[in-house]
Amino acid sequence: MMPLASTIAAAATRRAAAAAVPSVARRAMATAIGPAKFVKFDWEDALSLNGCLTEEERSVMESARSYCQEKLMPRVLMANRHEKFDREIMSEMGELGLLGATIDGYGCAGVSSVAYGLIAREVERVDSGYRSAMSVQSSLVMYPIYAYGTEAQREKYLPKLASGELVGCFGLTEPNHGSDPAGMETVAEKQADGSFVLRGAKTWITNSPIADVFVVWAKCKWDNQIRGFILEKGMKGLDAPKIEGKFSLRASVTGMIMMDDVAGLKGPFGCLNNARFGIAWGALGAAEFCLATARDYTLNRRQFGTPLAAFQIPQKKMADALTEISIGLQACLQVGRLKDEGKLAVEQISIIKRNSCGKALAIARECRDMLGGNGIADEYHIIRHVMNLEAVNTYEGTHDVHALIVGRGITGIPAFETKKID
Amino acid sequence: MSLRVLVGVKRVIDYNVKIAVRGDKSWVETANVKHSVNPFDEIAIEAAVQAKEAKLVGEVIAVSCGPPKAQESLRTALAMGADRAIHVEIPDGSEKTLEPLAVAKLFKKIAQDEKMLAGLLNWPQGTFASKIDLNAGDKSLVVTREIDGGLETIKTALPAVVTADLRLNTPRFATLPNIMKAKKEAHQEVHARRPSASTCRRASRFSRSRSRPSARVVAVSPTSTS
Numbered sequence: 001m002m003p004l005a006s007t008i009a010a011a012a013t014r015r016a017a018a019a020a021v022p023s024v025a026r027r028a029m030a031t032a033i034g035p036a037k038f039v040k041f042d043w044e045d046a047l048s049l050n051g052c053l054t055e056e057e058r059s060v061m062e063s064a065r066s067y068c069q070e071k072l073m074p075r076v077l078m079a080n081r082h083e084k085f086d087r088e089i090m091s092e093m094g095e096l097g098l099l100g101a102t103i104d105g106y107g108c109a110g111v112s113s114v115a116y117g118l119i120a121r122e123v124e125r126v127d128s129g130y131r132s133a134m135s136v137q138s139s140l141v142m143y144p145i146y147a148y149g150t151e152a153q154r155e156k157y158l159p160k161l162a163s164g165e166l167v168g169c170f171g172l173t174e175p176n177h178g179s180d181p182a183g184m185e186t187v188a189e190k191q192a193d194g195s196f197v198l199r200g201a202k203t204w205i206t207n208s209p210i211a212d213v214f215v216v217w218a219k220c221k222w223d224n225q226i227r228g229f230i231l232e233k234g235m236k237g238l239d240a241p242k243i244e245g246k247f248s249l250r251a252s253v254t255g256m257i258m259m260d261d262v263a264g265l266k267g268p269f270g271c272l273n274n275a276r277f278g279i280a281w282g283a284l285g286a287a288e289f290c291l292a293t294a295r296d297y298t299l300n301r302r303q304f305g306t307p308l309a310a311f312q313i314p315q316k317k318m319a320d321a322l323t324e325i326s327i328g329l330q331a332c333l334q335v336g337r338l339k340d341e342g343k344l345a346v347e348q349i350s351i352i353k354r355n356s357c358g359k360a361l362a363i364a365r366e367c368r369d370m371l372g373g374n375g376i377a378d379e380y381h382i383i384r385h386v387m388n389l390e391a392v393n394t395y396e397g398t399h400d401v402h403a404l405i406v407g408r409g410i411t412g413i414p415a416f417e418t419k420k421i422d
Numbered sequence: 423m424s425l426r427v428l429v430g431v432k433r434v435i436d437y438n439v440k441i442a443v444r445g446d447k448s449w450v451e452t453a454n455v456k457h458s459v460n461p462f463d464e465i466a467i468e469a470a471v472q473a474k475e476a477k478l479v480g481e482v483i484a485v486s487c488g489p490p491k492a493q494e495s496l497r498t499a500l501a502m503g504a505d506r507a508i509h510v511e512i513p514d515g516s517e518k519t520l521e522p523l524a525v526a527k528l529f530k531k532i533a534q535d536e537k538m539l540a541g542l543l544n545w546p547q548g549t550f551a552s553k554i555d556l557n558a559g560d561k562s563l564v565v566t567r568e569i570d571g572g573l574e575t576i577k578t579a580l581p582a583v584v585t586a587d588l589r590l591n592t593p594r595f596a597t598l599p600n601i602m603k604a605k606k607e608a609h610q611e612v613h614a615r616r617p618s619a620s621t622c623r624r625a626s627r628f629s630r631s632r633s634r635p636s637a638r639v640v641a642v643s644p645t646s647t648s
Contacts, residue, residue, distance in 0.1 A: 040451060040454055042454055048454070055497070056497075056601055058494075059494075059497065059501065059596065060598055060601055062458070063595050063596045063597070063598065063601065067595050095597065096595055096597050097597045097598030097600075098598065101598055107599075108599075109597075109598035109599045109602050110602060111602065
């Protein structure tokens with residue numbers, strides 16, 4: 001704690017230093033001196049994210065928002081209630097250029113990572129299941145083929161995946177291996193003629209029951225390395241049954257992939273981090289919807305003669321939600337910019353995926369609570385987001401596993417494994 | 423020479439926004455407020471692009487008279503399918519004093535510069551159009567207009583001025599590839615000369631101006647009531 005006298009002396013020194021500044025700079029500083037000028041607060045963009053975007057990122061966001069609100073929102077109530085996936089949305093999103101948007105060429109738009117995040121946010125503002133279908137197609141199927149496939153594979157698959165004519169799925173998770181994909185039991189064997197054959201089962205695979213293209217990961221028997229393989233619908237020995245009775249992501253179709261000696265086409269596919277980036281943005285879009293709905297509800301719903309929004313506790317809940325959403329989006333923006341500059345660290349993705357999903361789930365629950373009894377009705381939509389975000393918090397790396405990734409980044413000590421217990 | 427369409431586009435405060443008056447009562451609050459293309463302008467662009475896709479029209483030119491930010495609206499027009507964009511740039515903040523008559527005169531100049539035949543005055547017009555049938559062959563236009571009594575159908579020769587009403591069409595979404603293409607397209611910048619006093623002031627001499635000639639119509643169909 002500096003004694004008062006020295007604080008005053010320091011201020012005087014600063015004033016003297018300011019006076020020594022050349023007159024041009026001083027004129028610029030002069031506008032900074034004086035009463036502060038404020039702009040009007042916009043709760044829908046609390047930390048002015050829009051001002052940080054390029055003009056075309058804003059256009060992309062507007063276009064995606066219009067499409068999602070006009071075409072996806074009207075369908076989602078019934079799609080969720082009856083566990084039905086509208087396959088047509090893949091073609092519609094394809095027509096708009098929303099699939100594989102970051103890819104350059106092959107019928108894709110070539111937008112920035114931030115623009116992709118903005119698209120994910122708008123789609124998930126409607127439903128996480130729809131955004132899952134979009135992410136899987138864009139980040140988990142199209143991007144690997146683009147980054148790691150041969151030119152022939154790119155030409156063959158990418159334009160049709162981009163337009164939504166073909167639907168893809170990504171098979172990594174197994175019934176016995178979720179958080180530890182390295183322990184997977186699906187195997188790939190080399191045949192005498194140089195081709196490959198896959199054997200095993202995958203589960204919780206978005207899009208698989210309707211997929212035309214499968215990017216499946218298997219442990220290669222000859223060297224124990226995990227690689228990605230492309231399978232196509234209709235191949236002998238390939239089956240993709242639907243998983244029924246999900247109480248999350250009901251508007252998206254999920255299934256297994258059963259492979260009984262299926263002939264696969266190898267791509268030397270490496271590790272992927274793209275989908276998680278989109279999820280970090282998307283989860284906050286869902287949270288924004290929940291906040292906007294809760295705000296609308298509490299402004300209109302009266303108890304004891306007063307709108308609920310006039311009471312202190314709902315206001316505190318909304319303030320907490322707004323704070324987390326705004327700060328979370330700024331973090332996503334920063335990671336998006338780093339990603340496009342090629343300065344990304346994988347732990348950064350873990351930070352934002354974990355933060356966005358955990359916070360969004362908590363916000364959705366609080367907002368559901370603010371709606372009282374009406375909050376459990378799907379017509380108010382929030383309960384659907386609560387259900388969906390349970391899965392979103394879990395997939396693509398659980399909340400806890402991402403904590404370990406960051407923990408390893410902080411301490412240098414990996415804490416994923418313990419002593420094996422029989 | 424194929425038909426061409428000049429479409430006016432304006433960047434306005436988004437229709438969903440609650441308009442607030444500035445503290446000093448000088449104007450409405452525009453800082454940090456969401457702006458978008460006037461929805462009726464989007465409908466007009468859509469009608470022009472549809473006519474181009476039906477090969478009735480050869481070129482769609484979007485025009486905006488406004489401050490630098492008006493470029494955003496022109497890029498939306500390009501992303502929706504307009505071929506070219508012209509930005510008549512006026513200084514930031516002076517859009518409050520840009521009166522409709524001035525805009526009309528600017529449009530007239532552009533139409534003349536683009537050599538769109540005779541120029542604005544003496545052209546017939548079809549306003550509040552809810553349906554447009556363009557006949558490129560005999561250079562005529564049948565416009566169904568929404569009026570107070572119901573629907574009125576008129577037929578005019580070309581060139582003509584048409585204004586779009588809500589039910590004319592549903593504008594398309596700008597696709598991402600087109601947004602990226604529009605970003606790269608240069609558009610023509612025209613700077614309004616320091617406007618003369620007559621274009622700036624309200625048309626205070628309205629009563630003394632020459633009365634606008636009526637639409638040169640070829641045939642009028644009976645008014646149909648809704």
